Amino acid sequence: MSIDLTRRKFLGRIWKAGAALIAAAGAWTTWDLLQPLATSGFGGKVRTVSPAAVPDTGVVEVLAAKSHLVKIDGELIALSEKCTHLGCRVPFCESSNRFECPCHGSVFNRAGEVLSGPSPRGLDRHPIEVREDGLVYIDTGTKTEGASPGTETIDEPSTGPACAEEDHG
Ligand code: FES
Known part of the structure:
Protein backbone atom coordinates (compact mmCIF):
# COMPACT_ATOMS: atom_id res chain seq x y z
CA MET A 1 0.00 0.00 0.00
CA SER A 2 2.70 2.47 0.85
CA ILE A 3 4.49 1.63 -2.39
CA ASP A 4 1.28 2.34 -4.30
CA LEU A 5 0.87 5.71 -2.54
CA THR A 6 4.44 6.67 -3.28
CA ARG A 7 3.92 5.78 -6.92
CA ARG A 8 0.73 7.85 -7.04
CA LYS A 9 2.48 10.80 -5.43
CA PHE A 10 5.35 10.50 -7.85
CA LEU A 11 3.04 10.39 -10.88
CA GLY A 12 1.04 13.31 -9.46
CA ARG A 13 4.16 15.40 -9.13
CA ILE A 14 5.24 14.51 -12.66
CA TRP A 15 1.84 15.55 -13.93
CA LYS A 16 1.97 18.88 -12.05
CA ALA A 17 5.49 19.56 -13.26
CA GLY A 18 4.41 18.88 -16.84
CA ALA A 19 1.39 21.16 -16.49
CA ALA A 20 3.61 23.91 -15.02
CA LEU A 21 6.02 23.58 -17.95
CA ILE A 22 3.20 23.85 -20.47
CA ALA A 23 1.81 26.91 -18.68
CA ALA A 24 5.25 28.53 -18.60
CA ALA A 25 5.76 27.86 -22.31
CA GLY A 26 2.36 29.36 -23.07
CA ALA A 27 3.10 32.45 -20.98
CA TRP A 28 6.47 32.91 -22.70
CA THR A 29 4.92 32.58 -26.15
CA THR A 30 2.21 35.10 -25.29
CA TRP A 31 4.74 37.58 -23.90
CA ASP A 32 6.95 37.13 -26.96
CA LEU A 33 4.04 37.71 -29.35
CA LEU A 34 3.10 40.93 -27.59
CA GLN A 35 6.56 42.46 -28.02
CA PRO A 36 6.88 45.18 -30.68
CA LEU A 37 8.15 43.81 -33.94
CA ALA A 38 11.85 44.44 -34.42
CA THR A 39 11.38 45.06 -38.13
CA SER A 40 14.56 45.42 -40.08
CA GLY A 41 13.17 46.43 -43.46
CA PHE A 42 11.49 49.50 -44.86
CA GLY A 43 8.37 50.32 -42.85
CA GLY A 44 10.10 49.43 -39.60
CA THR A 140 10.82 54.45 -41.44
CA GLY A 141 7.32 53.85 -40.11
CA THR A 142 6.89 57.48 -39.11
CA LYS A 143 7.99 60.83 -40.47
CA THR A 144 7.69 64.54 -40.01
CA GLU A 145 7.02 66.66 -43.04
CA GLY A 146 9.78 68.76 -44.50
CA ALA A 147 9.81 72.53 -44.09
CA SER A 148 8.01 74.94 -46.42
CA PRO A 149 9.91 76.47 -49.33
CA GLY A 150 11.89 79.47 -48.21
CA THR A 151 13.10 77.75 -45.04
CA GLU A 152 16.89 77.59 -45.02
CA THR A 153 18.56 76.72 -41.73
CA ILE A 154 21.99 76.04 -43.19
CA ASP A 155 24.25 78.16 -45.34
CA GLU A 156 26.09 75.70 -47.56
CA PRO A 157 26.73 77.04 -51.07
CA SER A 158 26.71 74.76 -54.05
CA THR A 159 30.16 73.28 -54.52
CA GLY A 160 30.07 72.58 -58.24
CA PRO A 161 28.08 71.41 -61.24
CA ALA A 162 24.70 69.75 -60.87
CA CYS A 163 24.24 66.05 -61.59
CA ALA A 164 20.65 66.18 -62.84
CA GLU A 165 19.74 67.29 -66.35
CA GLU A 166 18.81 70.97 -66.54
CA ASP A 167 15.97 70.51 -69.05
CA HIS A 168 12.86 69.22 -67.28
CA GLY A 169 10.39 70.65 -69.73
S1 FES B 1 9.05 64.33 -58.45
FE1 FES B 1 10.72 65.51 -57.77
S2 FES B 1 10.42 67.41 -58.72
FE2 FES B 1 8.75 66.23 -59.39
Missing part, protein backbone atom coordinates in the same frame (compact mmCIF):
# COMPACT_ATOMS: atom_id res chain seq x y z
CA LYS A 45 13.23 50.44 -37.75
CA VAL A 46 16.21 49.99 -39.98
CA ARG A 47 19.64 49.40 -38.44
CA THR A 48 22.32 51.51 -40.09
CA VAL A 49 25.79 52.66 -39.08
CA SER A 50 27.47 54.21 -36.07
CA PRO A 51 27.05 57.97 -35.68
CA ALA A 52 30.80 58.38 -36.25
CA ALA A 53 30.42 56.85 -39.73
CA VAL A 54 28.32 59.80 -40.86
CA PRO A 55 30.64 62.56 -42.09
CA ASP A 56 30.24 66.22 -41.15
CA THR A 57 29.88 66.94 -44.84
CA GLY A 58 28.23 64.76 -47.47
CA VAL A 59 25.65 62.10 -46.71
CA VAL A 60 25.33 58.35 -46.10
CA GLU A 61 22.69 56.63 -48.21
CA VAL A 62 20.78 53.84 -46.47
CA LEU A 63 19.10 51.88 -49.24
CA ALA A 64 17.08 49.67 -46.89
CA ALA A 65 15.56 52.76 -45.30
CA LYS A 66 15.16 54.65 -48.60
CA SER A 67 16.81 57.50 -46.75
CA HIS A 68 19.99 59.45 -46.31
CA LEU A 69 21.72 60.05 -43.00
CA VAL A 70 23.08 63.55 -42.73
CA LYS A 71 25.01 65.33 -40.00
CA ILE A 72 24.18 69.01 -39.62
CA ASP A 73 26.12 70.91 -36.96
CA GLY A 74 26.83 67.61 -35.22
CA GLU A 75 23.19 66.54 -35.22
CA LEU A 76 22.13 63.45 -37.13
CA ILE A 77 18.99 63.52 -39.23
CA ALA A 78 17.43 60.94 -41.55
CA LEU A 79 15.97 62.35 -44.74
CA SER A 80 13.51 60.40 -46.84
CA GLU A 81 14.71 60.09 -50.41
CA LYS A 82 11.14 60.36 -51.71
CA CYS A 83 10.58 63.64 -53.48
CA THR A 84 7.76 65.68 -51.95
CA HIS A 85 6.55 66.67 -55.41
CA LEU A 86 5.52 63.41 -57.08
CA GLY A 87 7.56 60.85 -55.21
CA CYS A 88 10.62 60.25 -57.37
CA ARG A 89 13.76 59.01 -55.66
CA VAL A 90 16.03 61.96 -54.94
CA PRO A 91 19.76 61.17 -55.01
CA PHE A 92 22.50 63.28 -53.49
CA CYS A 93 24.85 64.97 -55.94
CA GLU A 94 28.39 65.05 -54.56
CA SER A 95 29.59 67.70 -57.01
CA SER A 96 26.88 70.25 -56.21
CA ASN A 97 26.41 69.25 -52.55
CA ARG A 98 22.67 69.14 -53.22
CA PHE A 99 19.85 66.62 -53.41
CA GLU A 100 18.61 66.85 -56.99
CA CYS A 101 15.37 65.32 -58.16
CA PRO A 102 15.85 63.91 -61.67
CA CYS A 103 12.12 64.08 -62.51
CA HIS A 104 11.18 67.75 -62.45
CA GLY A 105 14.26 69.45 -61.08
CA SER A 106 13.56 70.12 -57.43
CA VAL A 107 16.76 70.90 -55.57
CA PHE A 108 17.27 70.50 -51.82
CA ASN A 109 20.18 71.48 -49.61
CA ARG A 110 21.97 68.96 -47.39
CA ALA A 111 19.38 69.54 -44.64
CA GLY A 112 16.67 68.53 -47.11
CA GLU A 113 15.25 72.05 -47.43
CA VAL A 114 13.81 72.86 -50.83
CA LEU A 115 15.80 75.48 -52.72
CA SER A 116 14.06 75.40 -56.08
CA GLY A 117 11.63 73.42 -58.20
CA PRO A 118 8.00 72.36 -57.80
CA SER A 119 8.29 70.47 -54.49
CA PRO A 120 5.82 71.93 -51.96
CA ARG A 121 8.14 71.27 -49.00
CA GLY A 122 11.53 69.93 -48.04
CA LEU A 123 12.38 66.25 -47.75
CA ASP A 124 10.52 64.48 -44.98
CA ARG A 125 12.43 63.31 -41.91
CA HIS A 126 12.31 59.98 -40.10
CA PRO A 127 13.00 59.74 -36.37
CA ILE A 128 16.27 58.11 -35.42
CA GLU A 129 17.65 56.54 -32.27
CA VAL A 130 21.06 55.26 -31.22
CA ARG A 131 20.66 51.91 -29.48
CA GLU A 132 22.82 49.98 -27.05
CA ASP A 133 24.68 48.38 -29.94
CA GLY A 134 25.97 51.86 -30.79
CA LEU A 135 24.20 52.00 -34.15
CA VAL A 136 21.70 54.45 -35.57
CA TYR A 137 18.21 53.09 -36.24
CA ILE A 138 15.92 54.90 -38.65
CA ASP A 139 12.21 54.57 -37.92
Whole structure:
Protein backbone atom coordinates (compact mmCIF):
# COMPACT_ATOMS: atom_id res chain seq x y z
CA MET A 1 0.00 0.00 0.00
CA SER A 2 2.70 2.47 0.85
CA ILE A 3 4.49 1.63 -2.39
CA ASP A 4 1.28 2.34 -4.30
CA LEU A 5 0.87 5.71 -2.54
CA THR A 6 4.44 6.67 -3.28
CA ARG A 7 3.92 5.78 -6.92
CA ARG A 8 0.73 7.85 -7.04
CA LYS A 9 2.48 10.80 -5.43
CA PHE A 10 5.35 10.50 -7.85
CA LEU A 11 3.04 10.39 -10.88
CA GLY A 12 1.04 13.31 -9.46
CA ARG A 13 4.16 15.40 -9.13
CA ILE A 14 5.24 14.51 -12.66
CA TRP A 15 1.84 15.55 -13.93
CA LYS A 16 1.97 18.88 -12.05
CA ALA A 17 5.49 19.56 -13.26
CA GLY A 18 4.41 18.88 -16.84
CA ALA A 19 1.39 21.16 -16.49
CA ALA A 20 3.61 23.91 -15.02
CA LEU A 21 6.02 23.58 -17.95
CA ILE A 22 3.20 23.85 -20.47
CA ALA A 23 1.81 26.91 -18.68
CA ALA A 24 5.25 28.53 -18.60
CA ALA A 25 5.76 27.86 -22.31
CA GLY A 26 2.36 29.36 -23.07
CA ALA A 27 3.10 32.45 -20.98
CA TRP A 28 6.47 32.91 -22.70
CA THR A 29 4.92 32.58 -26.15
CA THR A 30 2.21 35.10 -25.29
CA TRP A 31 4.74 37.58 -23.90
CA ASP A 32 6.95 37.13 -26.96
CA LEU A 33 4.04 37.71 -29.35
CA LEU A 34 3.10 40.93 -27.59
CA GLN A 35 6.56 42.46 -28.02
CA PRO A 36 6.88 45.18 -30.68
CA LEU A 37 8.15 43.81 -33.94
CA ALA A 38 11.85 44.44 -34.42
CA THR A 39 11.38 45.06 -38.13
CA SER A 40 14.56 45.42 -40.08
CA GLY A 41 13.17 46.43 -43.46
CA PHE A 42 11.49 49.50 -44.86
CA GLY A 43 8.37 50.32 -42.85
CA GLY A 44 10.10 49.43 -39.60
CA LYS A 45 13.23 50.44 -37.75
CA VAL A 46 16.21 49.99 -39.98
CA ARG A 47 19.64 49.40 -38.44
CA THR A 48 22.32 51.51 -40.09
CA VAL A 49 25.79 52.66 -39.08
CA SER A 50 27.47 54.21 -36.07
CA PRO A 51 27.05 57.97 -35.68
CA ALA A 52 30.80 58.38 -36.25
CA ALA A 53 30.42 56.85 -39.73
CA VAL A 54 28.32 59.80 -40.86
CA PRO A 55 30.64 62.56 -42.09
CA ASP A 56 30.24 66.22 -41.15
CA THR A 57 29.88 66.94 -44.84
CA GLY A 58 28.23 64.76 -47.47
CA VAL A 59 25.65 62.10 -46.71
CA VAL A 60 25.33 58.35 -46.10
CA GLU A 61 22.69 56.63 -48.21
CA VAL A 62 20.78 53.84 -46.47
CA LEU A 63 19.10 51.88 -49.24
CA ALA A 64 17.08 49.67 -46.89
CA ALA A 65 15.56 52.76 -45.30
CA LYS A 66 15.16 54.65 -48.60
CA SER A 67 16.81 57.50 -46.75
CA HIS A 68 19.99 59.45 -46.31
CA LEU A 69 21.72 60.05 -43.00
CA VAL A 70 23.08 63.55 -42.73
CA LYS A 71 25.01 65.33 -40.00
CA ILE A 72 24.18 69.01 -39.62
CA ASP A 73 26.12 70.91 -36.96
CA GLY A 74 26.83 67.61 -35.22
CA GLU A 75 23.19 66.54 -35.22
CA LEU A 76 22.13 63.45 -37.13
CA ILE A 77 18.99 63.52 -39.23
CA ALA A 78 17.43 60.94 -41.55
CA LEU A 79 15.97 62.35 -44.74
CA SER A 80 13.51 60.40 -46.84
CA GLU A 81 14.71 60.09 -50.41
CA LYS A 82 11.14 60.36 -51.71
CA CYS A 83 10.58 63.64 -53.48
CA THR A 84 7.76 65.68 -51.95
CA HIS A 85 6.55 66.67 -55.41
CA LEU A 86 5.52 63.41 -57.08
CA GLY A 87 7.56 60.85 -55.21
CA CYS A 88 10.62 60.25 -57.37
CA ARG A 89 13.76 59.01 -55.66
CA VAL A 90 16.03 61.96 -54.94
CA PRO A 91 19.76 61.17 -55.01
CA PHE A 92 22.50 63.28 -53.49
CA CYS A 93 24.85 64.97 -55.94
CA GLU A 94 28.39 65.05 -54.56
CA SER A 95 29.59 67.70 -57.01
CA SER A 96 26.88 70.25 -56.21
CA ASN A 97 26.41 69.25 -52.55
CA ARG A 98 22.67 69.14 -53.22
CA PHE A 99 19.85 66.62 -53.41
CA GLU A 100 18.61 66.85 -56.99
CA CYS A 101 15.37 65.32 -58.16
CA PRO A 102 15.85 63.91 -61.67
CA CYS A 103 12.12 64.08 -62.51
CA HIS A 104 11.18 67.75 -62.45
CA GLY A 105 14.26 69.45 -61.08
CA SER A 106 13.56 70.12 -57.43
CA VAL A 107 16.76 70.90 -55.57
CA PHE A 108 17.27 70.50 -51.82
CA ASN A 109 20.18 71.48 -49.61
CA ARG A 110 21.97 68.96 -47.39
CA ALA A 111 19.38 69.54 -44.64
CA GLY A 112 16.67 68.53 -47.11
CA GLU A 113 15.25 72.05 -47.43
CA VAL A 114 13.81 72.86 -50.83
CA LEU A 115 15.80 75.48 -52.72
CA SER A 116 14.06 75.40 -56.08
CA GLY A 117 11.63 73.42 -58.20
CA PRO A 118 8.00 72.36 -57.80
CA SER A 119 8.29 70.47 -54.49
CA PRO A 120 5.82 71.93 -51.96
CA ARG A 121 8.14 71.27 -49.00
CA GLY A 122 11.53 69.93 -48.04
CA LEU A 123 12.38 66.25 -47.75
CA ASP A 124 10.52 64.48 -44.98
CA ARG A 125 12.43 63.31 -41.91
CA HIS A 126 12.31 59.98 -40.10
CA PRO A 127 13.00 59.74 -36.37
CA ILE A 128 16.27 58.11 -35.42
CA GLU A 129 17.65 56.54 -32.27
CA VAL A 130 21.06 55.26 -31.22
CA ARG A 131 20.66 51.91 -29.48
CA GLU A 132 22.82 49.98 -27.05
CA ASP A 133 24.68 48.38 -29.94
CA GLY A 134 25.97 51.86 -30.79
CA LEU A 135 24.20 52.00 -34.15
CA VAL A 136 21.70 54.45 -35.57
CA TYR A 137 18.21 53.09 -36.24
CA ILE A 138 15.92 54.90 -38.65
CA ASP A 139 12.21 54.57 -37.92
CA THR A 140 10.82 54.45 -41.44
CA GLY A 141 7.32 53.85 -40.11
CA THR A 142 6.89 57.48 -39.11
CA LYS A 143 7.99 60.83 -40.47
CA THR A 144 7.69 64.54 -40.01
CA GLU A 145 7.02 66.66 -43.04
CA GLY A 146 9.78 68.76 -44.50
CA ALA A 147 9.81 72.53 -44.09
CA SER A 148 8.01 74.94 -46.42
CA PRO A 149 9.91 76.47 -49.33
CA GLY A 150 11.89 79.47 -48.21
CA THR A 151 13.10 77.75 -45.04
CA GLU A 152 16.89 77.59 -45.02
CA THR A 153 18.56 76.72 -41.73
CA ILE A 154 21.99 76.04 -43.19
CA ASP A 155 24.25 78.16 -45.34
CA GLU A 156 26.09 75.70 -47.56
CA PRO A 157 26.73 77.04 -51.07
CA SER A 158 26.71 74.76 -54.05
CA THR A 159 30.16 73.28 -54.52
CA GLY A 160 30.07 72.58 -58.24
CA PRO A 161 28.08 71.41 -61.24
CA ALA A 162 24.70 69.75 -60.87
CA CYS A 163 24.24 66.05 -61.59
CA ALA A 164 20.65 66.18 -62.84
CA GLU A 165 19.74 67.29 -66.35
CA GLU A 166 18.81 70.97 -66.54
CA ASP A 167 15.97 70.51 -69.05
CA HIS A 168 12.86 69.22 -67.28
CA GLY A 169 10.39 70.65 -69.73
S1 FES B 1 9.05 64.33 -58.45
FE1 FES B 1 10.72 65.51 -57.77
S2 FES B 1 10.42 67.41 -58.72
FE2 FES B 1 8.75 66.23 -59.39
